[in-house]
Amino acid sequence: MLNCVSLTVWLTTALALASAAAFGQSEGAAHHDVVIKNAIVMTVTHGNIANGSIYIKDGKIAAVGETVNAPASATVIDAGGKYLTPGIVDSHSHIALDDDVNEATSPITPHMMMKDAFDYQDKAIYRALAGGVTTSLLLHGSANMIGGQAVVIKHKYGATRDEMLFPNAPRSIKFASGENPKRVYGSRDQLPSTRMGNFAVQRQALVEAQDYMREWDNYNEKVKRGDKDASPPKHDLKLEALADVLRGKIMVQIHIYRSDEMLTEIAMAKEFGYKIRAFHHALEAYKVADQLAANDIAIATFSDWWGYKQEAWDAIPWNATLSMRKGVRVAIKSDSEDYTRRLNQEAAKTMRYGGATEEEALKMITLNPAWIVGVDDRVGSIDVGKDADLVIWNGYPLSSYGVPEKVLIDGDVYFDRSQPGLGTTHYKEGE
Amino acid sequence: MMRRNKPAWSGHSCPLLLTLLLALTFSTPALAQDRPVVLRGGKLLTVSHGVIENGVIVMQAGKIAAVGPASSVNVPSGAQVIDVTGMTVYPGLIDSETQLGLTEISAEDMTNDLVEMSDEIMPHMHTAEAFHAESALIPVARMNGITNAVVAPESGDTLPGQDSFIQLAGANATEMLLLRDNAMPLNFTGDQRRNKGGFGARKFPSTRMGLAAQLRQAFLDAQDYKMKWTDYERKKVDFAATKDKDKDKDKDKDKDTNKDKKSEPLPPKRDLKLEALLPYLEGKKTIVLAAEGPSDLQTAVSLANEFKLKFVLNHISHSKPVLDYVASLKVPVIVGPIYEAPKEDERYDTVYSLPAQLYKRGVKIVFASYSAHNVRNLPDQAGFATAFGLPYDEALKAITLNAAEVWGVADQLGSLDAGKTANVVVANGDPLDVKTDVKQVFIAGREVPMTDRQVQLRDEYSKKGKN
Numbered sequence: 001m002l003n004c005v006s007l008t009v010w011l012t013t014a015l016a017l018a019s020a021a022a023f024g025q026s027e028g029a030a031h032h033d034v035v036i037k038n039a040i041v042m043t044v045t046h047g048n049i050a051n052g053s054i055y056i057k058d059g060k061i062a063a064v065g066e067t068v069n070a071p072a073s074a075t076v077i078d079a080g081g082k083y084l085t086p087g088i089v090d091s092h093s094h095i096a097l098d099d100d101v102n103e104a105t106s107p108i109t110p111h112m113m114m115k116d117a118f119d120y121q122d123k124a125i126y127r128a129l130a131g132g133v134t135t136s137l138l139l140h141g142s143a144n145m146i147g148g149q150a151v152v153i154k155h156k157y158g159a160t161r162d163e164m165l166f167p168n169a170p171r172s173i174k175f176a177s178g179e180n181p182k183r184v185y186g187s188r189d190q191l192p193s194t195r196m197g198n199f200a201v202q203r204q205a206l207v208e209a210q211d212y213m214r215e216w217d218n219y220n221e222k223v224k225r226g227d228k229d230a231s232p233p234k235h236d237l238k239l240e241a242l243a244d245v246l247r248g249k250i251m252v253q254i255h256i257y258r259s260d261e262m263l264t265e266i267a268m269a270k271e272f273g274y275k276i277r278a279f280h281h282a283l284e285a286y287k288v289a290d291q292l293a294a295n296d297i298a299i300a301t302f303s304d305w306w307g308y309k310q311e312a313w314d315a316i317p318w319n320a321t322l323s324m325r326k327g328v329r330v331a332i333k334s335d336s337e338d339y340t341r342r343l344n345q346e347a348a349k350t351m352r353y354g355g356a357t358e359e360e361a362l363k364m365i366t367l368n369p370a371w372i373v374g375v376d377d378r379v380g381s382i383d384v385g386k387d388a389d390l391v392i393w394n395g396y397p398l399s400s401y402g403v404p405e406k407v408l409i410d411g412d413v414y415f416d417r418s419q420p421g422l423g424t425t426h427y428k429e430g431e
Numbered sequence: 432m433m434r435r436n437k438p439a440w441s442g443h444s445c446p447l448l449l450t451l452l453l454a455l456t457f458s459t460p461a462l463a464q465d466r467p468v469v470l471r472g473g474k475l476l477t478v479s480h481g482v483i484e485n486g487v488i489v490m491q492a493g494k495i496a497a498v499g500p501a502s503s504v505n506v507p508s509g510a511q512v513i514d515v516t517g518m519t520v521y522p523g524l525i526d527s528e529t530q531l532g533l534t535e536i537s538a539e540d541m542t543n544d545l546v547e548m549s550d551e552i553m554p555h556m557h558t559a560e561a562f563h564a565e566s567a568l569i570p571v572a573r574m575n576g577i578t579n580a581v582v583a584p585e586s587g588d589t590l591p592g593q594d595s596f597i598q599l600a601g602a603n604a605t606e607m608l609l610l611r612d613n614a615m616p617l618n619f620t621g622d623q624r625r626n627k628g629g630f631g632a633r634k635f636p637s638t639r640m641g642l643a644a645q646l647r648q649a650f651l652d653a654q655d656y657k658m659k660w661t662d663y664e665r666k667k668v669d670f671a672a673t674k675d676k677d678k679d680k681d682k683d684k685d686k687d688t689n690k691d692k693k694s695e696p697l698p699p700k701r702d703l704k705l706e707a708l709l710p711y712l713e714g715k716k717t718i719v720l721a722a723e724g725p726s727d728l729q730t731a732v733s734l735a736n737e738f739k740l741k742f743v744l745n746h747i748s749h750s751k752p753v754l755d756y757v758a759s760l761k762v763p764v765i766v767g768p769i770y771e772a773p774k775e776d777e778r779y780d781t782v783y784s785l786p787a788q789l790y791k792r793g794v795k796i797v798f799a800s801y802s803a804h805n806v807r808n809l810p811d812q813a814g815f816a817t818a819f820g821l822p823y824d825e826a827l828k829a830i831t832l833n834a835a836e837v838w839g840v841a842d843q844l845g846s847l848d849a850g851k852t853a854n855v856v857v858a859n860g861d862p863l864d865v866k867t868d869v870k871q872v873f874i875a876g877r878e879v880p881m882t883d884r885q886v887q888l889r890d891e892y893s894k895k896g897k898n
Contacts (some may be wrong), residue, residue: 400818
């Protein structure tokens with residue numbers, strides 16, 4: 001196996017890069033038919049295919065197997081016996097926002113749209129791409145109890161802004177809890193400065209949203225009944241967003257550390273009738289994993305970060321695997337411009353801490369985060385019909401050593417280690 | 432696909448498992464090794480003389496007594512023999528810059544003793560005097576095979592104080608502090624400018640010019656200070672000599688007037704700051720010269736050369752254009768961290784590949800975690816650097832023997848060689864891979880309890896009935 005023994009082989013192969021036909025060079029060009037052959041295909045959903053092939057048609061995976069039927073005109077990439085995985089999905093990122101992460105002027109800002117701050121030329125996007133990341137959830141920060149609405153991007157560095165937005169991705173909103181909101185507002189002698197205050201502020205906002213929703217529901221009902229005198233309530237962006245949370249139209253992503261707060265958030269979600277998609281950070285999830293599993297709440301956690309603040313003091317590197325064994329869907333995320341470049345290594349740590357299998361570990365940076373983002377039907381595994389977001393690695397990806405050689409998004413190569421300059425095919429330096 | 436080998440001790444009869452269980456009963460690692468311990472059957476990564484398959488290592492009285500192939504090493508009688516067949520055995524890892532013992536919870540100020548920010552020039556701060564031996568972070572780090580580390584103050588000051596070199600187990604701080612004041616950081620990265628504000632700046636120094644001038648003045652003051660003391664010592668000798676002569680005179684002559692007699696010279700007033708700089712000015716101790724980009728690097732090196740300081744380089748993460756210059760200095764480099772983000776105009780892999788680029792130019796490199804909580808991840812960085820061209824053996828050396836050489840302890844640490852301190856790690860595979868699980872750590876020949884706060888929490892919450 002490549003993972004332990006043949007380091008020197010890796011080093012050699014790292015330098016002697018397989019050369020593949022260049023394609024997808026010009027922006028906006030029509031999708032080509034592509035075949036990747038001679039790869040160890042790690043499908044994530046149905047095991048590995050040693051010496052497998054993938055046929056990509058119109059940016060989607062059209063076939064995968066030991067052999068595939070593809071037209072002779074298809075561009076062929078010979079993976080040279082290397083590993084091929086789905087593109088990595090980072091379900092918690094704040095890159096490409098030019099520091100506009102927190103609108104920390106009020107603890108309730110659900111109407112902030114991260115899309116409005118999205119800086120599609122930020123080189124952090126291609127640095128993550130060079131680490132195999134193809135999709136990211138860019139979230140509001142954790143200063144506010146209810147922050148803004150996330151944007152989902154594909155790391156098509158060099159493409160236009162709109163081409164980088166994940167098409168028709170579901171909406172997500174960021175809630176927070178614990179130390180950050182109380183520190184931010186407490187330091188200004190404002191509410192909230194305690195966890196009690198945190199939850200009171202959140203509940204107050206949700207109560208107002210209920211009223212707002214009722215007013216609109218009443219109005220719409222009247223209109224439906226043909227009431228010509230019905231006058232519409234005033235539009236309020238803030239409450240509109242929260243009403244959509246209550247209507248189940250926006251997925252709730254909660255920044256949270258302590259297990260007691262997780263239980264409170266679960267109770268509050270039940271009180272107001274919305275669902276929590278995932279707890280983020282969730283360093284104490286292992287303490288209440290049963291309850292998370294029972295409520296179908298995923299976690300997006302770190303592999304081994306700890307101790308950076310009081311509420312991270314009980315973090316343990318077994319959190320991911322202990323929670324997983326209790327039936328929780330677990331993602332390893334970065335929350336960092338740095339770690340997003342090597343999430344494969346972070347996932348590999350779960351194999352060491354708690355004995356995750358290779359497939360379980362890989363799932364934590366592909367299919368599971370895709371579920372958290374709500375795009376698991378489109379990306380996160382190598383299955384027919386999914387987007388051709390793929391990474392060819394120079395070595396075993398779940399190790400200190402594996403780094404991407406080529407990264408494809410929607411069937412186009414967006415990163416190629418053998419390319420000079422930035423190593424990306426769609427971007428020219430100086431542009 | 433990737434399948435983990437079943438550990439050699441997966442059966443209950445396994446001796447290592449038993450010793451592991453026994454080890455848990457020690458609350459703190461005791462000082463001296465009771466009886467010889469022999470590790471038999473492992474793959475030994477000696478670092479200094481290659482790999483020995485099916486090797487034997489004998490640890491006695493805290494030292495490595497013998498290392499070699501199973502066929503050639505005698506097992507002393509009465510030794511505790513541990514079968515480590517299938518395991519990889521390597522020297523304890525050395526982290527060349529940490530804040531271990533200076534912090535507990537980063538965001539909680541009362542748990543932090545990282546840097547004294549009241550002035551930029553604080554050479555009289557001794558990390559040894561803040562080092563908290565009972566820190567919960569230390570067992571977490573040593574569980575992954577880190578047995579020794581440099582403890583440095585944070586880089587907020589130009590001269591933030593002096594480093595210590597620690598061993599990650601011992602009865603107390605005194606025992607763990609192998610070296611006090613072994614080196615001193617000199618930081619020139621621009622981050623030390625705390626009074627920035629352009630036209631609005633009110634306090635000196637607010638610029639790099641100011642920082643450099645302040646630094647130069649400090650070393651000049653130290654030179655003057657040294658001269659005063661030298662002068663005093665000379666006068667004292669003269670005085671003693673005169674006194675002796677006078678005594679003789681007194682004997683010879685009558686009790687005459689004492690008008691010729693010199694008064695006893697008074698010592699100069701002691702100045703702790705300047706005193707702390709003297710061993711560095713005299714080239715007796717190492718300055719750790721930190722810079723990031725080419726300009727700061729060259730400014731800092733000029734300053735160091737002006738005062739003939741002995742130095743090693745630190746970081747130089749964005750100095751790729753001047754690596755030949757770096758090589759010409761013929762000093763070791765603590766490189767990175769290689770996770771440092773590239774600058775706007777640098778390639779995505781510029782910093783990743785720095786260790787390999789330096790190695791290619793003949794520079795001795797070492798790695799550091801630059802961390803407290805994440806010290807355990809030191810080997811990951813070394814492994815990752817190999818993906819960008821650093822030879823594997825050099826990566827391992829950078830966290831073992833090279834580090835021991837840089838810190839002047841290569842006679843005791845950094846390789847599996849007879850005579851060295853028995854800091855030895857037993858793991859289930861490649862030390863530089865993130866997946867590798869460390870099974871047992873020996874520090875000075877003693878089994879370190881393989882537990883920490885995190886293991887305890889894991890076990891508590893894995894119990895039946897609890898969650």
